[in-house]
Amino acid sequence: MLTIENLHAQVEGKDILKGIDLDVKAGEVHAIMGPNGSGKSTLSSAIAGNEDYQVTKGKMLLKGTDLAELNAEERAHLGVFISFQYPVEIPGVTVTNFIKTAINAHRKANGLKDMPASELLKKIRDTAKLLEIDSKFLSRSLNEGFSGGEKKRNEIFQMAMLNPSLAILDETDSGLDIDALKIVANGVNKLKSKDNAVVVITHYQRLLEYIVPDFVHVLFDGRIVKSGTKELAHELEAKGYDWIKELA
C-alpha cells in the first residue's frame, strides 16, 4: 500500500526527517510513536502533500504511484487521508456541505457523476450513527466552536465518508476523553478491511489499546530507530522514551 524509502524532508530549511523507511501493506495497522519533536507530524504532512514541507531525498509510493508527482488533492483522490492533529475551523461551511463537496470532488476525479442526494444523505446518516454523532452537529459550521473531541470525531466522520485506502491518524487521541476515544476507535475498527491500511501516529499507548497495531515503530530525531509488534508500545509506556534516545 505505502512504501517509503530513505525519506528526507525539511521545514523552513531545517532537516526534520533524515531517512525514513516504512512499508505498510493492505490490511495492516501500523503505529508510529515517538517523543515530541521527533518528526511524527512532519511525516504525516509530507505524505499529505503540504507544500511547507520539502522532500529533499527519497521516495513515497502509494499503490505504486510516486506521491511526489501529485499535489494534495490528487493524493486524496488516490486514497490518502490524514486525520489532522489540529483540524481547522471553517465558519460558513456546514459539515454536510463540506463532506458533499469533498465526496463529489473524489467522484469527479475518478470519472463518476455527483452522488445522488438521497444516497449521500443516507450515507451521512449511517456514518453519523456509527460514530454517535448528533444530526444537529452536521448542520453546524465545520469545526466552528467544536470541542477538541468533537473536532477529532468529525475527522473520523470524514474519513468514514471518504473511505480512504490509507488513513493516517495524527494524534487523534489527544483531546479525547475515554468514551470519545472508544467511539473513535470503534469507528476506525469497523472501517478497517483487508483492502485498506491505517497508520496511527501517537505519543501515548492509550489509543493502541483500542486500535491494535500489527507493527509499532519508534521515531526519534527523524529516523525510525526501532520497530516491533504491539508489545513495543507497552514497553514504551512502561519505560518512557529515554532509553530510545540511546538507540539513536
Next chain:
Amino acid sequence: MEFKEKLLSSYLAFEEGLDLSDSVHQTRAKALKIFEEKGFPTKKDEAWKYTSLASLISQDYSLFPKSEATIELKDVRKYFLYDTDTYKVIFIDGVYSPFLSNTTHDGLDVCLMSAALIKPKYRKLINAYFNKMAPQDDSLTALNTSYAKEGAFIYIPKSTVAEKPIEIIHFSSGNENALWLQPRNLIVVDQNAQVQIIERHQSLKEHPVVTNSVSEIYLHKDSFLDYYKLQNDLPSASLIDSTYIHQEKNSHASVHTFSLGGKLIRNNLNYFHKGEHALSTLKGVTILEGKQHVDHSTLVHHAQPNCESHQDYKSIFSNRSEGVFNGKILVDKIAQKTNAFQQNNNILIDDNATVNTKPQLEIFADDVKCSHGCTIGQLNEEVLFYMRSRGIPEKEAKALMTYAFANNVLDSVQLPSLKKRINQQIANKLGVNLGFEL
C-alpha cells in the same frame, strides 16, 4: 454642453405642468440653487476621495424618457421576490408602471411619490417629512430634491404591521441611449409599526444608466424597519444611493446592502438617533469583478444615550475591481452608554484589485463601548490546505472559502426566500455548487 449645464437648462422642461407656487416646488427650486453652486462632488472632496464621478458625468443622458416603454411580466418576473405576496411599486425608465405594480391604501399607504406630493390628503405628511432630514448642503441629494417627483411613498400607521414585504423596483428598458434617473422615496413608519422593504435597480439591456436615488426614512417610537438593497445590475449601470434614517426611541432599523453587480455604486447610508434605546444594524456583502467600483459610506450619528449600532461589511474583489469603505461613527457628548461596533473585512482575490477602508470614530462621550476592525487579506492557507487534503481542488476550495466568508452575513436576513436567493446568487458568483442542507 457639460452634463451639469444640461441638468440646469432642462429644468424649465421639468417644471412644465407643475404648480410652481407650491411649497414642495419651492423646496425643489432652492435645492437646484444649491446644486448649481456646488456642482458634482470631485475627488477634492474628502468624502469622494476614492470615488470619481468624472467618467460618468462626462457623458450625456436623457432626463425624461421619450417614449413609454412597455415590458412584459414574463421578462421581469425573475426580478420579483414573490409573484403575488408582496406589495410592489414598480417603475420603468422612471415612470410608474401600474400594470406591474401592486399598491395599496388599505390600512397602510404603499403608493407613488408623485401622488403624495400633490394630493391634499398627504399634505400633512409631506409638510412634516419631505426633505426634512436630508442634509441641505449635499450636492447630489440637492440635485435629487430639485427633480424630486417620482418614487415610492410608504406610510405605515401606528401599531400596524405591514403583512407583506414591499418591493420597490426601478427597471431601465434600454429604449433610451443613456438614462439619468432620480427616484425619491419617502417612508414613514409610525409608532409601534413594522415594515420590510426590498429595493432594487435593474437594467434590462446593456446601456448607460445612472440612478441618483434618495430615500428618507422616519422611524417613530418602537417601530421596526427591515430594509434590503439588492444591487446586482448590469455592468453598464451605476447607482448613487443616499439613504437617511431618522430613529426615535426604541426603534430598530436594519439595512442589508448586497452589491453584486454594476459599474459604479456609491452607498451613502446615514442613521440619526433622535431617541434613546435606538438600535441600528448595517450589513453588507460586496462581490465584485472586472473594473467594478463600490463605495460604502456609512454614518451613524449617536445623538442620544443608550443606543446601539452594529456594522458588518464583507467584501470580495477580483480582477481590477475597487472597493471603498468609509464608516463614520459619531457619538455626541450626551450619548452616554452608546454601544457602537463596526467590522469591515475584505478579501482581494487578484493582485490588481484594490480596497480603501477607513473607519472614522469621533467620540465625545466618555462612557461608551465602541470598536472597529478592518482586515484586508487573502484566503487562509491553512484552511486551503485542509480542504485540498480532503480532495477538494484548489480552485473549488477557494470558491467555497470565499462563499463561506460572505455567507456569514446572511444569518440576519429575515426573509427566507430572499436569503435563499441571495445565498444562491453569492454561490453562483463564486462558482460554488450548493446542493442541499440538512
